[in-house]
Amino acid sequence: MRFVQGTAGGVIALGIACGVAVAQPAAANAAAQRAAVRSPDVQADGSVIFRLRAPDAKAVKVTGDFLASGTTLDAVKDDQGVWEAKSSPLPSDMFTYNFMVDGVRALDPSNPAVVRDGTWVESHVIIPGPLAELLDIKDVPHGRVTAVWYPSPTIGMSRRMMVYTPPGYEKGNDKYPVLYLLHGAGGDEEGWINRGRANYILDNLIAAGKAKPMIVVATNGMAANPAAPDDRPWRMLSAPASGQASGPGAMISGKFEESVMKDVIPFVESNFRVKASPADRALAGLSMGGYHTQRITNANPGAFQYIGVMSMGLFGGAAYNKEEHVAQLKKLKAANPKAYYIFCGKSDFVYKGVTELRALYDEIGLKYVYRESPGAHSWYNWRLYLTEFAPLLFQ
């Protein structure tokens, strides 16, 4: 484990005693594969050809969020051992995919673009066009993204958040409004950056004058986890059945929601140059984060003037107390938020719950704007919602 101190020009050293050696061949193979096989290959009509050299595989399929739920594309092998599958034409957007090689998920070795969302690591493709212009890295000023550890006495640990500061933040003394962005179940604080492209979406919107310069804070909504997997202690990853701490305990403890108000916001407001009024504070979340958003804003009427609930409806179940919910919503209505947006995909599995939530808000007279997109419960919608929500904020 330790070196023995060497002298100048002298020889050395004890060390880690094992037969370790470089795995260069795998890297060389990957480079050769990239040279030989083009994938993903975006066609003029927006369809994508996926290719994988796998002469020894029995069956190769493609999974992806551009496919209907539970479906895959079957690939066909040519005489060179290269499997190929083609999607239908796709709209301008970013989509994620994997190969399934004899039943095992594999990244596209020809594609260097890889995003991680929780334990889900995928290749991605961008279909050029209008929405890609908002998601892509453009030649505009880029804000900074910082991984920040903060104390969370409410949850009882140090936790990690990602903070986007807009271009120019680091110079000057201006204070900025803050958008707090919450991820879904199984995700983590990096999701809105990695897969959500929130930093590049903001860069592009700000550069175009379509959004106000703002700080974006993405937290980790799984109360049992301090951070994304690689930023958690190894002992938390190496337990049997490891992975995300999940289930009702981690997701719906109420501790995370409490920590947003007691730990996250005070930390951000005392560690960054922030306008600390409700008119300069927005909260939005997707799926579980939409549930968290509801819970936090319901319990703290007036704390946020901008609220975005993405792909999450009425959260019923045995513990649901309609009377209490209605009482909270009436207080929220009285606080009169400047904007309350509900977003949902037309084929999202939470669609019915969203309809119920809207019906309840209509009953109470809580004003909101409902925005429905095609598609389901996936990131292509959440990124789209962010491109719509961010421009509305702090105007």
Add this chain to the structure above:
Amino acid sequence: MRFVQGTAGGVIALGIACGVAVAQPAAANAAAQRAAVRSPDVQADGSVIFRLRAPDAKAVKVTGDFLASGTTLDAVKDDQGVWEAKSSPLPSDMFTYNFMVDGVRALDPSNPAVVRDGTWVESHVIIPGPLAELLDIKDVPHGRVTAVWYPSPTIGMSRRMMVYTPPGYEKGNDKYPVLYLLHGAGGDEEGWINRGRANYILDNLIAAGKAKPMIVVATNGMAANPAAPDDRPWRMLSAPASGQASGPGAMISGKFEESVMKDVIPFVESNFRVKASPADRALAGLSMGGYHTQRITNANPGAFQYIGVMSMGLFGGAAYNKEEHVAQLKKLKAANPKAYYIFCGKSDFVYKGVTELRALYDEIGLKYVYRESPGAHSWYNWRLYLTEFAPLLFQ
């Protein structure tokens, strides 16, 4: 692509027109797999059992940087379709691995720990013990890691660097010394963070009082690339034979080395609270970054009082001019750096070149410390070298 503005409570919306839907089943499958199969399973003696459920695969192997170059572990399938392979006992450290499923590389679906280094995405395992204590996320104050874009007029583009600021940087007015860390060929600015764990190594060393609080700056050494793959414009990833821009043009243009002096250091020294004297400036790099380190420090004697060359020797070839090299080294000797370290693994493929470099330094009388470790050209050595180098700095 766009919504039609909805009214409160009203219905909506045009949008991206395609048959997109959620890929929840893949996530559910991954969760089920994690629950059912334990992998990696670290044994008391440091050996690791790798397991993969793949009843339909014909052959499963394990690759990893703990194996001798070019070798793999063959896995054996049980009657449940779970493949298993066991390593020899490994020392306390972090190692990366993948499965090869019928010839295709695949992450371990049971393991949420995934690191990316250039286009190489791998699962990783940490063997508990002394070195793991330096690499792991411990209950100590954590510095911040920021992705920062900076102008590089020398290379002609905006480029991205990762900046570690030590705990406490953001409060107070102290100025800090800076360690510049350079990656190897095919890597990028995230390598020293992702796979190198530089931020956690520094957190742990600083908390133990073994290293001075310092800023660490990791740049992108491939002059053709502005940033890591997911932070490059899609057009740069989607060209035929995409991936890292590489080869002699990208690696050895000289532009990157020039940009470190003209763009990177002036930017860091004017954008962070930095002690800007040579005694507060260290430069170290691995492999190609060791070559860059030599080139930069040879051409700028006196600019860095601390120099670390990891796994890179004399860089010969047709263009090599010994006379010029010796003239530079004599100036560097006259500048009398406080510490010049050369690190190499005993079975590294650059070992001979390192021996030649040392012989040349001996001939000239340029003082250095040589530190040799077991093993080859891989990250377990570079992390080890950082744990040794960082404590020497700025004392």
